[in-house]
Amino acid sequence: xxxxxxxxxxxxxxxxxxxxxxxxxxxxxxxxxxxxxxxxxxxxxxxxxxxxxxxxxxxxxxxxxxxxxxxxxxxxxxxxxxxxxxxxxxxxxxxxxxxxxxxxxxxxxxxxxxxxxxxxxxxxxxxxxxxxxxxxxxxxxxxxxxxxxxxxxxxxxxxxxxxxxxxxxxxxxxxxxxxxxxxxxxxxxxxxxxxxxxxxxxxxxxxxxxxxxxxxxxxxxxxxxxxxxxxxxxxxxxxxxxxxxxxxxxxxxxxxxxxxxxxxxxxxxxxxxxxxxxxxxxxxxxxxxxxxxxxxxxxxxxxxxxxxxxxxxxx
Amino acid sequence: xxxxxxxxxxxxxxxxxxxxxxxxxxxxxxxxxxxxxxxxxxxxxxxxxxxxxxxxxxxxxxxxxxxxxxxxxxxxxxxxxxxxxxxxxxxxxxxxxxxxxxxxxxxxxxxxxxxxxxxxxxxxxxxxxxxxxxxxxxxxxxxxxxxxxxxxxxxxxxxxxxxxxxxxxxxxxxxxxxxxxxxxxxxxxxxxxxxxxxxxxxxxxxxxxxxxxxxxxxxxxxxxxxxxxxxxxxxxxxxxxxxxxxxxxxxxxxxxxxxxxxxxxxxxxxxxxxxxxxxxxxxxxxxxxxxxxxxxxxxxxxxxxxxxxxxxxxxxxxxxxxxxxxxxxxxxxxxxxxxxxxxxxxxxxxxxxxxxxxxxxxxxxxxxxxxxxxxxxxxxxxxxxxxxxxxxxxxxxxxxxxxxxxxxxxxxxxxxxxxxxxxxxxxxxxxxxxxxxxxxxxxxxxxxxxxxxxxxxxxxxxxxxxxxxxxxxxxxxxxxxxxxxxxxxxxxxxx
Numbered sequence: 001x002x003x004x005x006x007x008x009x010x011x012x013x014x015x016x017x018x019x020x021x022x023x024x025x026x027x028x029x030x031x032x033x034x035x036x037x038x039x040x041x042x043x044x045x046x047x048x049x050x051x052x053x054x055x056x057x058x059x060x061x062x063x064x065x066x067x068x069x070x071x072x073x074x075x076x077x078x079x080x081x082x083x084x085x086x087x088x089x090x091x092x093x094x095x096x097x098x099x100x101x102x103x104x105x106x107x108x109x110x111x112x113x114x115x116x117x118x119x120x121x122x123x124x125x126x127x128x129x130x131x132x133x134x135x136x137x138x139x140x141x142x143x144x145x146x147x148x149x150x151x152x153x154x155x156x157x158x159x160x161x162x163x164x165x166x167x168x169x170x171x172x173x174x175x176x177x178x179x180x181x182x183x184x185x186x187x188x189x190x191x192x193x194x195x196x197x198x199x200x201x202x203x204x205x206x207x208x209x210x211x212x213x214x215x216x217x218x219x220x221x222x223x224x225x226x227x228x229x230x231x232x233x234x235x236x237x238x239x240x241x242x243x244x245x246x247x248x249x250x251x252x253x254x255x256x257x258x259x260x261x262x263x264x265x266x267x268x269x270x271x272x273x274x275x276x277x278x279x280x281x282x283x284x285x286x287x288x289x290x291x292x293x294x295x296x297x298x299x300x301x302x303x304x305x306x307x308x309x310x311x312x313x314x315x
Numbered sequence: 316x317x318x319x320x321x322x323x324x325x326x327x328x329x330x331x332x333x334x335x336x337x338x339x340x341x342x343x344x345x346x347x348x349x350x351x352x353x354x355x356x357x358x359x360x361x362x363x364x365x366x367x368x369x370x371x372x373x374x375x376x377x378x379x380x381x382x383x384x385x386x387x388x389x390x391x392x393x394x395x396x397x398x399x400x401x402x403x404x405x406x407x408x409x410x411x412x413x414x415x416x417x418x419x420x421x422x423x424x425x426x427x428x429x430x431x432x433x434x435x436x437x438x439x440x441x442x443x444x445x446x447x448x449x450x451x452x453x454x455x456x457x458x459x460x461x462x463x464x465x466x467x468x469x470x471x472x473x474x475x476x477x478x479x480x481x482x483x484x485x486x487x488x489x490x491x492x493x494x495x496x497x498x499x500x501x502x503x504x505x506x507x508x509x510x511x512x513x514x515x516x517x518x519x520x521x522x523x524x525x526x527x528x529x530x531x532x533x534x535x536x537x538x539x540x541x542x543x544x545x546x547x548x549x550x551x552x553x554x555x556x557x558x559x560x561x562x563x564x565x566x567x568x569x570x571x572x573x574x575x576x577x578x579x580x581x582x583x584x585x586x587x588x589x590x591x592x593x594x595x596x597x598x599x600x601x602x603x604x605x606x607x608x609x610x611x612x613x614x615x616x617x618x619x620x621x622x623x624x625x626x627x628x629x630x631x632x633x634x635x636x637x638x639x640x641x642x643x644x645x646x647x648x649x650x651x652x653x654x655x656x657x658x659x660x661x662x663x664x665x666x667x668x669x670x671x672x673x674x675x676x677x678x679x680x681x682x683x684x685x686x687x688x689x690x691x692x693x694x695x696x697x698x699x700x701x702x703x704x705x706x707x708x709x710x711x712x713x714x715x716x717x718x719x720x721x722x723x724x725x726x727x728x729x730x731x732x733x734x735x736x737x738x739x740x741x742x743x744x745x746x747x748x749x750x751x752x753x754x755x756x757x758x759x760x761x762x763x764x765x766x767x768x769x770x771x772x773x774x775x776x777x778x779x780x781x782x783x784x785x786x787x788x789x790x791x792x793x794x795x796x797x798x799x800x801x802x803x804x805x806x807x808x809x810x
Contacts, residue, residue, distance in 0.1 A: 030699075031698070031699050031702040031703060032696065032697075032698025032699050032701065032702050033698070033701070033702060033706075034698070036701050036702070036706060037697060037698045037701055038354065038361050038362065038363070038440075039361065039362050039438070039440045040361075040362020040363070040440050041362070041705065041717075041719070042362070042440060042441050042443060042719060043362065043440050043441075043442070044442050044443065046435075047437065047438060047439065047440070047442055050436045050437070050438060051438050054438070082354035082355065083354060083355055083491075083507065084355055084491050084492075085492065085507075090507060093506075093507065093508075094508060149538055149542070152539075152542045152546070153542070156542060156545075156546040156548075157542060157545045157546050160546065163546060163548045164539070164542035164543045164545070164546035164548050165534070165539055165542065165543055165548065166509065166510075166532060166543075166548060167509060169506065169509075259535065259536045259539065260536055260538065260539050261539065262509075262532070262533065262534040262535070262536070262539050262543070263509075264506060264507065264508030264509035265508070268508050269508055271535075272352065272508070272535075274696075275668075275696060275697065275698075276354060276698075277698040278354075
């Protein structure tokens, strides 16, 4: 288990190093100077030059890259060009929206997908299965931003159960916060739930055909007992993979949903920073997201080992 | 009131449905939404209009100020004397004006603000406004004398800009996060990415604000903007980004739609130095190829006033020159042939993100194609636009709205991105700048409008409308936008 973890850790560090290089140079190469963007059409050249040196943009790119990476190693993500506040603090503020939203959506999607997948697998080929499969087909096909708009139309504009967007703030209380995250979480969760339910069903069906399942039935377990005790646990490997991928997607991919619901989350920060050429914010946030994705994958790798003892021994 | 709009939880929302029938008490708070969030809160060191949209007149005030109709009236200076030769302005400040941190606003603060803006290392985006100032002297705590190197007919106008507001040395350090001004509202909090809250300033020196609390929300997505207004999450949406939805609000008894004018001349900017645009006949041909009304109907859903020169139609000095470049594709083709381009030519059309440019660009490209000019559309982000078009001057055509008030003077700068170089025009603007007699100024401004229209410098399209959606009952909003501001000092809810 230790050697397995160590190997995964080394590949994690390597991926991060490569990612930092790619992110920095791709973003810096794109045209657009942050200082002239901030000062607009009527700015005089000396004003722009003054701001450039104030922001540290007159330093060569390589030096900026090294100081950026060096800073990140001890937790300093730099200072935003436009907001003039430390990036780490801005990200921390935004995470209070994005992280709960991702977890909420993940929770919803799992809660929907597990029963639906298991139900469909247990009733393979019967009307119940067909209904679940039809619904998930629809869920996979519908883009989540369109679904989000439909939710707003029905639940915010017509029924008035929720606001059309915005975040109440955790200082207004836990339930107020959850309430304002509900529609975005549903919009994010349903397409994910559809995918997860399909994976769950097909993984279960694969396992139901295995020899050990026949053995389980032969030793006297009912269909249901065999399904719950042996099949579900064995179906977890592909399901965990998808959940890991989905969490990364929910965290990084909420950019559009955060726009539709104007939530002050990480996605909105990146969106604003890109259009304002706030390079340091874009670089640091993308780097953090990459780190999150890689870290989640690392945890998923460890989780495989936890559910599948064979992985622990083999490597 | 607020609780109805932001139900604390599902259960309370359900419980409140019954209560909704009852007449709500008169509200003293308001939620105003706009598309862009300010990058920081110092209007004197960035070009971002969003900063002024939140803070101008509400939190910060200058010596003079703009009114909703575009006129310039006394602000922190209650009066002023101008010397015979027009080079010294002696401002008499209001007595008893305090900044929100409790310190007194006096002549020293005025000197500090003006000197800071014109300093060598100043980060002021409109430094040219202060260029003529040679000295700022404190005569006594309530009198300040500003000396100019030459008479400047628009000096009082310049001092009304958001970039010329009075700030205090005591609070300048933290101004980007915590602005301290003299206005009728004081800054309360900023939740980045979400909202800015202002509170009524109880010690305001002038007419106190009618509202107790103002929340600015930032909603950039046009569809989300529509939903937020429809769900009544916000009370007012300024510069509403989706004109196609306005008829729905107009038809809905819950809302009012204010259609006003801005200082934004939307133009088909043309690279006057690049062939074939260096030929006036070609520019004239393009002007006649454009059907402005079709453009306004298609790109702006009918909102917008056609213009024939670079000047705001609501300005008293405006001359309507649209007839000079009336839609006439046959004439356009004839002019192209005359210019030696009977088969037209190919060029590029850079389009920045706003919908007036992206939607308008498609229509303009089609209209130009009809006379044989094939414009290849290139969509760019603002930063890229600034870099390649504005700074690099590497473009053929572009569509952009020039939103600075009274900016016809940019045509006197030969190195400005459209590169119009006419010594006669430059001379005229020079004389205009040192003229303060209103009648003479008007005559000169009209002459200037005619010169650039005669030279067909750019394609003049339409004046950008100011589109505001508000709940019925909100009164005192500016319909026009003479500067980028959301002046809430006179706003209240009707009984």
